[in-house]
Amino acid sequence: MMNDSEDSYSLEDVKKNLNVLREVPGRVVNAIENAAEERVLDYLIREQQLDTLHDGKRGIGQIRRAVLKSDLASEDLKRLVITRNDNTPETVLVPDEVYRNAKVALKTGKPVVLYGPTGTGKTTFAKQLALEHSIGYSLNTATPSWTAKDIIGGIGPNLSGHRLNYQTELGCVSEAVKRSEDFDIDYTVILDEITRADISKIFGPLYTAIENPQQELIETDDGEPITLKENVNIICTMNMSDRTVNELDNAITRRFAMIEVDQYSDDSRRRLFEKFIDEHIEKANSSGSPQIEESRLRELFEMDYLGINEGNDQTSQGPIMRFGPMHYEDVTKFIGESTNDPALYLDNPGEAVGQAFRTYIVPRLLNSAAFPQIERIENHYRELNDEFGEYDLTPAADLAKRELEAEQRQLGSYE
Template sequence: MASIRPQRVADAARRLKFKATRTGADYVRLLVLKYQGLEPNGTTVTISNNSVISACDDLFKASSTQPYIWFDPFSGEWKRMAANGGWPVGSVKTQYERPNKTFRKLLEVVKYGPDIEVSTHGTDSDYYQCLRELATRTKPQLTEALIWFSRNRTDLSDGTELEVGHLLPQFQKSFHFTEEEIRILFHFDTDSLRERLPLTAGQTQISLADLLPSPDPTDPAELTSFSDQAGETTQRENDGKGYSWTQNYARKTFADSDIGDMVDKVKAMAASAYLVLPDEDTLVERCVVALLAGHLVLQGPPGTGKTTLARLLAEAFSADTAVATATADWTTYEVIGGLRPKHDKSLEPFLGYVPKEALACAEAMKKAEENNTAGADDSKPTPTARWLIIDELNRADIDRAIGSLYTVLSSAHTSHLSTNPIDLWFETEPERQKLWLPGKFRLIGTMNDVDTSFVNSISQGLTRRFHFVYVGVPDRNQIPDEMDMCRRQAQVWLKKDFPHLALSSENEKHRPSVNEIAQRIKNIFSWLRYGDTSAGSAQGDSHHSWPIGSAQAVDLWKAVLLTLASRADVSKDDLVRALDSCFADRIVPQMGTLRNSHLREIQGWFLAEQSEMQETERAVRHLMNTQSVR
């Protein structure tokens, strides 16, 4: 098999340079998405760290040796690195999770833990218009792109001349390009596609790493080198140098923070996550201001998106997150650390959640500084901090568990943090017995303030160390949008977890039934939260309010959509029964802390207004008297 003429490929590589601008970065990210299957018809593509690494390897990797060499489309240079350690995978995937204005118009994104679902939305004309905007300033030659992305072909004939245009079908198939997309995204003319490439007869594929010019200096040892970021914290944590270096990062905090910009970022990410917040502008601004000043607790009813909001806030501050769930048996061992047994029955030091993540935060700050010093591309963002999210904070006796952190957490001022380290008494080496909390480190707690009988109270002394922001249910006028978002969340969940089920809801004949279910859910949530405010009704004065969260609506929609997707002959009655059963089995048990007078009111309303939901009415009646027959 033959390889495409080396010098011609080298020329193509150099001409494929994308400027290190937001537009250039968006163009490269779009290529990665297209390579993974994104199409204008709304097909959903699942993106993970591994899939992005694999796609970037296919698109930009030049050598299979380790450390291999890859072509950086932003700088037009060849770079040497450890496997998958240098390509800005984080930048690619993060941009999908935190889309800018262009990508928000182009893509619909839902995050599922480490993975995300990406698809196009709107009409084809909207999609192509967005592509035109993207390609305004970044538009490579199609000829050069064809040669570059065909660089590793081994199925070409020896001793012949090949027209560049003959490479187009495979290129179009690999990237799932439509003809319109190619016309928009690339410069080309008919003559250039007729250009002929002489192929070297009898020559096996040559490693491009050995053929293409390296950036100055040419000494391979001095090429840009990268290391695997994932292992750095452990290495430094055990390098014998102690933790004294962390004191330097206790003196550094968030620089050039723009509150308005951060609020806009969080709102955009919340929309992508289908999260509806009450009085969104005020709520998000309060959270941003609180985090600039110190640590934060998000309190409110279950299911209102507190943990999701905590993650989004961290992302807006360019902070990675670790999440811990508090439990009733937490002590200072879990929070600060202590000694734990080894297999040989000896004891070794163990860092608790706070010092462990504080150390990781200092590592992230150090890494960001190194990148800035090295002139790293701004289009390749990396976390500049690491935060700890403690879910269900008041499930633990946090006053007892937080121990000596009382003093450290009393202020987030750099002068305080740099003079009040965490005492790690259990460390055997003296240089590791003090660790300083970085100025960019934050604790975010989430707290359920409804189930007060099952959680611990927090002392006034500890509450002074946090800002407490209430995250309630959306306002009454937000309920239609909220319920639509909940439905979309459930639809994405169904696609991801049950891809073999065809969504019958897309079939026009089921639309009236689905719309009726949607209206029923909106009515139920509106009444449970706010009561009947129709003309002439006095019920709003005596109505018991129950702040049921958005997550519960998602649960209901999951049950309805599963029923809808699993049967071709589904009827409206089937959907009502699915809703009724899910409400009785999943929502009513959550009413266990309500008073009987409140439960009687709910039972009466379902009898009068939702008479078809008989299982729900029976479940509420049984909850008032568990000795009765249901």
């Protein structure tokens, strides 16, 4: 039987006492801290997944913390425990130029902003960059109520116990710095959709720290100063559907590398559509449900995308708005699932296509559409409905029509 006074644990020791390790998390911590070789850690974590057993599917509990602090643990093993059950895809789908520019910017030590219209894969790409350039990352989505405290930290109330106390609370950037120091690892903090917040308001102290690396971000209650470190990457994403870089505060464009995630070549976009359809529609077709003609669906995606992003050549109208191709994966997932269930759209796959556009595409267009754009969105889907008679796209067009009527009522012009 293992005991806590043993100097080291061999692979044979932990295998022989696996039942005890499965029951007592403290023994696992002790085995990790006193492992005789790296194979012991690999056996406990990769093979037996005792971190998941005791710490749960996510988060950094005592088992994972012990691995992260271990000198024997490889970078791959540390990355495994800190990102356990992370579902970030390995395949990078953004254009090659975007990928190269972002990697170079991070290598120079610059914080990075990935900007572009909705649906271009910015958040997924940010996570992929984080996993390439660091052991772990945290993802934080901005809100309109964010302040500098959410970024840097500050003093907050501690309501535990019988009296009110105040303590230092770390922000998402200072928390990332603390984690990198605690575990001596490269770490990335992702600030997602920062245009939801007042950028000048939330980033003020961070700008100062970027300009002066020795500038203290915050001091912990233990008197430990938190300063930006070279092994902490900052990656931001922002939705630029209705804004341009010129409208941003100059402070951010001076201090961050601005990487546009926008223009997919015709070939790369079509490969994306083929990938989505192959993964989600082909599976449904092969299960015996009504066939959806994959080439025809790709044609619909292509015409929809071009109509939104480039406009209508026949009417000489320009683009409706900038809109990314990643949204169509949700459409294919919806179609694949709904046409494979007798209780849903098994007998009417064409209706499923229209409902998928109504559910995933049109609301995202309307979210940032101005009044003239809403009318064009409705007309666009009326035209597509005429072109693709096998699909019922009237729900998509009707949703835009109702939004248009609501806008007209507000303007007092609808009768």
